[in-house]
Amino acid sequence: MIEIINLSKSFGTNRILQQISLSLKPGKVTALIGPNGAGKSTLIKTILGLVKIESGSILLDGLSVQDEKTRAKIGYMPQAPQFPPHMTVREIIEFVQKLRVESPHRDMKLLNQLGLQFELDKPFKTLSGGTKQKVSAVIAFLFLPEVLILDEPTAGLDPVSALTFKNRVREESKSGKTILYTSHILQEIEELADELIYLQEGKVVLQIELKEFLSTYKTHSLEQALAIHISKQEAA
Amino acid sequence: MKKTLFLFQFKNQLRSKWVYIVLLAICSLSDLMLRFSGDGAKSILSLINLSLFFIPVIVAIQTAMFIYGNREYMELVLTQPVKRGVLIVQLWLAFWIPVALAIFLGMLLPFIYLQEGWPYVDAVIQLSFITNILAGIFSLLAVLISLSHDDKAKGLGVLLGYWLFLSIVYDGLMLFTIQALSDFSLREISLLAVSLNPVDLARILLLMLNNGAALLGVTGALFERFAGTIVGIISISSLLLIWFLIPGWLSYKKFLSKDF
Numbered sequence: 001m002i003e004i005i006n007l008s009k010s011f012g013t014n015r016i017l018q019q020i021s022l023s024l025k026p027g028k029v030t031a032l033i034g035p036n037g038a039g040k041s042t043l044i045k046t047i048l049g050l051v052k053i054e055s056g057s058i059l060l061d062g063l064s065v066q067d068e069k070t071r072a073k074i075g076y077m078p079q080a081p082q083f084p085p086h087m088t089v090r091e092i093i094e095f096v097q098k099l100r101v102e103s104p105h106r107d108m109k110l111l112n113q114l115g116l117q118f119e120l121d122k123p124f125k126t127l128s129g130g131t132k133q134k135v136s137a138v139i140a141f142l143f144l145p146e147v148l149i150l151d152e153p154t155a156g157l158d159p160v161s162a163l164t165f166k167n168r169v170r171e172e173s174k175s176g177k178t179i180l181y182t183s184h185i186l187q188e189i190e191e192l193a194d195e196l197i198y199l200q201e202g203k204v205v206l207q208i209e210l211k212e213f214l215s216t217y218k219t220h221s222l223e224q225a226l227a228i229h230i231s232k233q234e235a236a
Numbered sequence: 237m238k239k240t241l242f243l244f245q246f247k248n249q250l251r252s253k254w255v256y257i258v259l260l261a262i263c264s265l266s267d268l269m270l271r272f273s274g275d276g277a278k279s280i281l282s283l284i285n286l287s288l289f290f291i292p293v294i295v296a297i298q299t300a301m302f303i304y305g306n307r308e309y310m311e312l313v314l315t316q317p318v319k320r321g322v323l324i325v326q327l328w329l330a331f332w333i334p335v336a337l338a339i340f341l342g343m344l345l346p347f348i349y350l351q352e353g354w355p356y357v358d359a360v361i362q363l364s365f366i367t368n369i370l371a372g373i374f375s376l377l378a379v380l381i382s383l384s385h386d387d388k389a390k391g392l393g394v395l396l397g398y399w400l401f402l403s404i405v406y407d408g409l410m411l412f413t414i415q416a417l418s419d420f421s422l423r424e425i426s427l428l429a430v431s432l433n434p435v436d437l438a439r440i441l442l443l444m445l446n447n448g449a450a451l452l453g454v455t456g457a458l459f460e461r462f463a464g465t466i467v468g469i470i471s472i473s474s475l476l477l478i479w480f481l482i483p484g485w486l487s488y489k490k491f492l493s494k495d496f
Binding site (some may be wrong): 078 | 241493
């Protein structure tokens with residue numbers, strides 16, 4: 001479980017995250033959404049230790065995520081993965097395995113499911129955007145991490161691979177993993193998410209079970225429910 | 237895990253065309269200078285200008301491009317259980333060692349395969365060593381500047397500004413000051429001023445090593461008179477080492493606290 005307590009972060013005079021407190025529960029897919037500039041990327045990067053915490057704390061099973069050892073429990077899939085261009089897919093996977101030498105488990109199932117076994121000896125620079133995304137997915141799931149942070153994971157994936165990927169996310173969630181998912185495709189969030197966090201101007205304005213949220217506004221469409229919620233908030 | 241990052245990046249660098257382009261370019265220039273001058277001593281003097289002026293800026297720009305180009309990769313590695321300090325040190329070494337080898341071999345090879353170069357092999361080894369130190373200083377300055385400026389265009393602009401200042405403007409300012417204040421004794425101040433510029437230090441060291449201090453004008457002669465050749469060489473080498481360590485240490489500290 002990830003617990004975020006009173007997290008704040010500024011860049012210069014820009015206050016990006018303001019007193020954020022929330023928890024990401026195991027066995028649930030939590031979707032993080034919000035308008036551009038709401039602080040989603042900064043929040044994700046702070047959880048990953050890429051952005052230094054200004055005040056507050058982020059704990060994974062009671063340990064600070066700023067400690068690099070804690071990060072062994074996290075699998076991350078970025079929006080645009082990048083690796084040294086001349087290295088092959090096989091070398092990249094071996095490289096990450098060496099970095100995670102203390103993680104005993106290996107799961108190459110996704111590699112075959114996404115058809116990457118045919119791309120193993122190709123240099124990273126020759127891969128298409130979608131294939132690079134597949135490499136990133138395989139690496140994120142490879143060590144069976146307790147926590148998965150998936151940032152726009154299906155961007156660039158073909159429909160079949162996207163479906164395979166989403167099925168895998170569901171499986172991981174059922175097996176008790178904590179999953180944080182961001183996407184601009186609300187339909188995808190409807191399909192996958194159990195919980196919803198809406199971030200606006202660096203503040204959590206909504207943290208609710210997705211089903212509860214949809215039933216509050218008596219709709220099956222997340223887009224519609226959000227539109228009603230935001231307009232009500234603005235009116236108030 | 238100890239050398240994993242280094243070896244992975246090093247392998248990638250060895251597969252990159254850029255290292256071989258640097259090697260070929262320096263080798264061709266060294267070859268041409270040796271062939272056309274027909275005199276190893278003259279070609280070494282020409283190579284000194286190349287070493288002091290062009291190689292540092294080319295390496296600095298390439299370093300900055302490397303840091304900017306690998307930003308997402310660094311982010312991805314940092315999401316693994318890897319210490320920040322380990323990442324930046326191994327990444328820079330993996331970038332720097334192939335470049336340093338290319339500079340070394342590029343300068344040296346023509347002096348080995350062309351007979352007129354044979355008597356000057358020692359001198360060219362010294363030259364390539366000092367060129368690598370100077371290029372290393374500029375490379376570390378480039379790391380520091382790239383880590384301090386997220387905007388690539390701004391970072392490259394600042395970097396070129398530093399290079400222009402240290403390579404051209406600084407000497408002009410020094411000359412102007414010495415001339416304007418010619419009524420006063422500026423020996424110590426001149427020595428201090430030279431110490432603040434790695435390009436001047438490298439130039440003086442190279443010429444002192446090649447018994448060319450007389451060609452250095454005021455500052456070189458001062459250094460020689462002040463310290464004598466051996467002590468002068470040691471003190472300049474120490475100053476260059478400090479110049480190497482300061483941007484290296486600042487870059488390291490910057491990387492440890494950087495928000496990506």
